[in-house]
Amino acid sequence: MPADFPILTTIVLLPVAGALAVLVLPRRRPELVLPVAIAASVLTLGGAGWLLWEFQTGEAGFQFVEKVTWYEPWGAGYHVGVDGISLLLVVLTAFLFPIALLASTAITDRIRQYAAAMLMLEAGILGVFVSLDLLVFFVFWEAMLVPMYFIIGIWGGSRRVYAAVKFFLYTALGSALMFAGILALAFLASDQLGRPTFDFVELLGIDLTRTAQFWLFAGFGLSFAIKVPLFPFHTWLPDAHVEAPTAGSVILAGVLLKLGAYGLLRFNLTLFPEASVGLVPVMAVLAVIGIIYGAVVAIVQSDVKRLVAYSSVSHLGFVVLGIFALTAQGLQGGVIQMVNHGLTTGALFLLVGMIYERRHTREISEFGGLGSVMPLYAGAFLFVAFASIGLPGLNGFVGEFLVLVGTYLSLPWYAVAAAFGVLLAAVYLLWAYQRMFTGPITVPANRDLPDLSFREAWVLIPMAAMILFLGIYPKPALDRIEPSVDVILQRIEQVTDYRVPEFGITEAGR
């Protein structure tokens, strides 16, 4: 392939083409829908794989850049590119979608529309990760809501409409303020550059007053905080996760939540560095509250899907804490934790979906002793639970360890508090495992549940492989993240008087 092949646009448009292809399939052949959709998403994964292969490790800037000006008077244009951070998230997205689609066989009603919505969602998410123009970013950000809204609202559980509308309105409210921020930023840019621009890279060059930075940070930050979700903006999450169909939950937890953290990292830290440094205590406190609160609430859930949903609040708290620790280790840990959480929580939702398809309940008390009838399933569950808890050797450990180390450097007490989150994760997951899988069979209906089928096994194997790989050998991922993270920290050091703490250099010794 030639070097200037528009690979990023291609990966964003491939799922769209897949969605159109699915919609024009003959109505009488519903069995073709999922294979076609999976083929489209696998092609996208192939594109992402090529991206991973061609990516120049060690370079800090954006690669595979495409830039076109669309409308001069507004400064609107198309600008895409990836750095190490967005690269990993693009690959994660492309990796999770075929799996989520493969796990969608339980959906029979309006399957064509379902597959099309999933593929449009994939296009939207990929678009968000690769956009370097704020207007294009916002278009993808908002447009992505519509398919997710339909996925929850049409194919979801019993309270799906409530959950879908709540999800949509929460997110839309956040993005309204972000949009005001984007417009204001473009306006400030036209004051300084003589022409308006929405281009992220050009916007990095403008000077913002401290006050302007704080307001803009608040506008962008609220939108991202809702998406993450950061405590206290998390209340949409349990509803949306629980009511969404399995594939919807996998995508929601696996990728959608990362958009918020990614936004904080990409836009808030770099565009508003002074405000970011100033607001570290606020963000860190909210993150730690999220870690502890999410874990505590997860412990008392009786519905296992809700339990996993609340565990996301806790895990994403680690991500945000790592980001706002403003240390190299913290940021790297935050990014790798995004990927890890996508894998482990995605796998947990898949597992919960599988047991739900068998028993049509998710109440923990309805299970018990499943280990003896479904040994493979129980083993898979335990494996993923260990990864989620952060057992060394599995991926969760890498991210949480780096986050805690990075936080300890700059905010030691927060690290101490956050460490309890790791402990609590062991409590809620292992206790749930104990109640569901160990001991005698308590409910007769569970007596002859089938173990993992061939298809289900193949849904889980790639996830488990990645969990193991990143746990044992995270270096390839970290190598790609590191230069991009360093650029962000360097920028913060350049424009503010904040100095990134490193090992061996204490505050006093500086």
Add this chain to the structure above:
Amino acid sequence: MNQNLDFLAIGPVVAASLGVVAVLMAEVTLGLGRRVWGWLAGLALVAATALSGLQWALHRGPDAETFFSGMIVVDGFSSFAGMVVFPLAGLGLMSGWRLLASQGRRGAEFVALVLLAAAGAHLMAAGGNLIMLFIGLEVFSISLYVLAGFTRERVDADEAALKYFLLGAFASAVFLYGVALVFAATGSLDIYGPGGIADFLSSTILFKEGVLLAGVALLLVGMGFKVSAAPFHVWSPDVYQGSPTGITGFLAGSAKVAGFAVLARVLTVALGDSIADWAPAVAALAALSVVLGTLLAIAQTDLKRMLAYSSVAHAGFIMTALVAGQGGIGDMWFYVATYAVQVIAAFTVAGVVSGDAAGASPLTAYAGLGRRAPGLAAVLALMMLSMGGIPLTAGFAGKVAVFRAAVDADYLWLVILALVAAVAGLFFYLRVVVIMYMQPSEGEEPAHPGAGWGARLVLVAASAVTLAFGIAPWPLLDVVRDALPL
């Protein structure tokens, strides 16, 4: 003053008026049927649009001129308005075709009135003199009063027409009073030319502004009524709900186009120098409209009433562009033109679902529409998303345009308020989608005839416009940048 008589200047209006005469003649003297009315009206509208296009080609930008002693202005502004209003009338006719077919011979009057309203609307955009604007306003409004009560048999249609007429006539009187006061303050009715209002205001310092300001306020009130901006909106839900659904879309869409054309020309050109006086008032009206319109729309259980209140909110969104003065006119055109198309499409769907002659269109009638009539539901969902301002629809591009203009004019507070209102608005737009796709139809399937060819054409055209200018708004944005007044 140079009289500058040129047929082209009044060409579009003459073409539409000839269409009116021809349709009436065809029906009354020759007894020809609907098919002929349709062809004649179509011909007249195509001719009027083409003449507007010719005006656009010859007179936009620096080539703009006034004609007939300053009565008619031909500039990018008026010719663009022509290119919007006449096709809009075509869409309105197609959308209401089944309604007029059900009215027997009276249908010819329907066609004639729509053409006449379009001619009036174009005069409102092309008038260069306050009296001319008033005449256009009256031609336009009186046609609409009659159309609102077209199905005389239904009491609520009569009620709608009467309400529209009484309040509308009152608003026209207020507008006329405003014209008189502006005349008293400036000594002129002409907007352009030496001694015209703009010229007078830019060369004179008024020591006592009271009369002028009162005149401006009354003009604002009068036009605020026409575009259904809060607090002058109270007529709109009853009129929208009562009027036959086949014509409500045209009524709603064309009133916005014509009303905002007058507002834009009078405010930004005639009173362009006193922008500091009227911009805060317009901003206040805009704020009130988006908030009231959105809040009241949330409580509605009838699609037509909901769209009525949502149109109040949209009037507010469009006004956010006007606070930027001349700089916002292009953005205003983008918004109002695409909104008019969306609103016609939405009412066309309502007409198919609840019947063209019917007034009410309760939301419960839409339950399960996603299964019953996937095409109709898809179009209505698209229109709802577009009105809600979701990206990749023309509604989003329009919102970006008007908000950008307001931010440039330092009205960030208004933009934030409008954005929050837009999110609250999503609640009721989404509710329509929820009802169509996520609720089963209650009881027996409400029978409705499929969409006729006219309605189908409208829906296809409107969806194409909404999607095309949503994905790539740039061509239209380039065009409206030239749609500026002289």
